[in-house]
Amino acid sequence: MLYLKKSLILFALIFCFAVSTNAQTTSTVTGIVTDANGAVIVGATLTAKHIETGLTRTFTTDDEGRFTFIGMPVGRYEIQAEKQGFQPVVRDSVNVTVGEEATVDFELQVAVINDSVTITDDTAIVNTQTPELSYLVNERAIRDLPLNGRNYTDLIYLQPGTLAYTHRDTGSVVAHGVGASINGQDPRSNVYLLDGTPQNDFTNGPAGSAAGTSLGVESIREFRVEVNSYSAEFGRNFGGQINVITKSGTNNYNGSLYWYHRNDNFDARNFFDSAKKPEFKRNQFGGSIGGPIKQDKLFFFFGYEALRENLGRTIQTVVPDVNARSGILPMGGNVTVNPSVRPYLDQFPLPNGENLGGGLARYSFGFN
Numbered sequence: 001m002l003y004l005k006k007s008l009i010l011f012a013l014i015f016c017f018a019v020s021t022n023a024q025t026t027s028t029v030t031g032i033v034t035d036a037n038g039a040v041i042v043g044a045t046l047t048a049k050h051i052e053t054g055l056t057r058t059f060t061t062d063d064e065g066r067f068t069f070i071g072m073p074v075g076r077y078e079i080q081a082e083k084q085g086f087q088p089v090v091r092d093s094v095n096v097t098v099g100e101e102a103t104v105d106f107e108l109q110v111a112v113i114n115d116s117v118t119i120t121d122d123t124a125i126v127n128t129q130t131p132e133l134s135y136l137v138n139e140r141a142i143r144d145l146p147l148n149g150r151n152y153t154d155l156i157y158l159q160p161g162t163l164a165y166t167h168r169d170t171g172s173v174v175a176h177g178v179g180a181s182i183n184g185q186d187p188r189s190n191v192y193l194l195d196g197t198p199q200n201d202f203t204n205g206p207a208g209s210a211a212g213t214s215l216g217v218e219s220i221r222e223f224r225v226e227v228n229s230y231s232a233e234f235g236r237n238f239g240g241q242i243n244v245i246t247k248s249g250t251n252n253y254n255g256s257l258y259w260y261h262r263n264d265n266f267d268a269r270n271f272f273d274s275a276k277k278p279e280f281k282r283n284q285f286g287g288s289i290g291g292p293i294k295q296d297k298l299f300f301f302f303g304y305e306a307l308r309e310n311l312g313r314t315i316q317t318v319v320p321d322v323n324a325r326s327g328i329l330p331m332g333g334n335v336t337v338n339p340s341v342r343p344y345l346d347q348f349p350l351p352n353g354e355n356l357g358g359g360l361a362r363y364s365f366g367f368n
Contacts, residue, residue, distance in 0.1 A: 028071075032065050041061060087117055149211075154178075159225050162225065182240030223243055264278070319360070320345065320359060324360070
């Protein structure tokens with residue numbers, strides 16, 4: 001029995017110092033600060049606080065009233081704009097996603113008393129800064145959508161212009177699993193990035209494994225499918241860029257524990273199966289935990305996922321038919337089978353399927 005065993009430890013004991021310089025794993029927030037009449041406000045102070053880790057960044061608007069926060073880790077932010085003589089304005093639900101260049105503008109009112117304005121709406125932020133076409137698979141989609149085999153790359157096909165493309169077969173030593181044809185391009189033209197690190201194999205195939213799947217769903221926060229017109233930071237290949245960001249620790253302890261089981265008990269026979277269904281048992285299990293080592297400063301995250309699978313298949317091949325074994329050939333008449341050849345001829349199993357003609361017939365057998 002071929003015991004297909006694949007374990008993946010997404011060992012992300014990530015000691016996060018909450019600052020990243022890799023543009024592929026972070027985002028940019030930009031905007032302009034104006035008064036009630038639309039005039040720009042120079043020297044206004046912008047403070048962005050990462051809700052999950054307490055990371056705080058400060059910026060002062062330039063001569064055109066603009067501000068830019070670069071290298072922002074993904075997550076939810078509270079951004080405050082203030083200037084002496086104006087009421088401070090706080091946006092407390094700015095959600096920043098991977099590879100995004102978001103625009104958040106502020107309008108400050110002249111202060112009459114010592115008060116402030118808090119904006120709590122969670123309006124979607126539109127990218128007006130870059131011409132790229134990309135799609136985000138967020139944490140909720142990864143958590144809630146059913147995934148047979150827990151292969152996160154299956155979620156790529158939720159995006160327009162993407163099509164599943166099977167790479168070779170499961171007997172190949174490379175390029176296992178299903179690739180994605182993005183905008184009609186060759187599936188090997190894509191790049192799979194995990195926290196900015198390429199995951200393609202040496203054939204440039206999809207990020208797969210011997211089981212034809214990419215594990216680690218529980219350790220993935222979100223990913224963005226860059227389709228075209230992306231910036232020069234995405235190189236190597238000219239196809240789509242699948243930019244995956246893993247989870248990290250926060251100021252709160254969070255974790256998960258899971259086990260998924262599937263077998264052949266309720267499966268119907270395949271059209272090519274013999275009377276007995278092939279064996280199939282799959283167990284996927286794992287867990288994750290993350291939290292603070294030092295509040296607002298140092299965090300950890302650990303994720304583990306394992307796959308144990310026994311998979312049976314029905315294999316079809318071609319063998320000599322009964323007449324051919326006796327030397328009766330359809331086009332050559334009767335021939336004598338040499339005694340020294342007979343032992344080798346008998347090693348072929350008797351056919352159990354249709355006769356194909358030409359002295360050949362179909363033979364099917366189960367393989368575990």
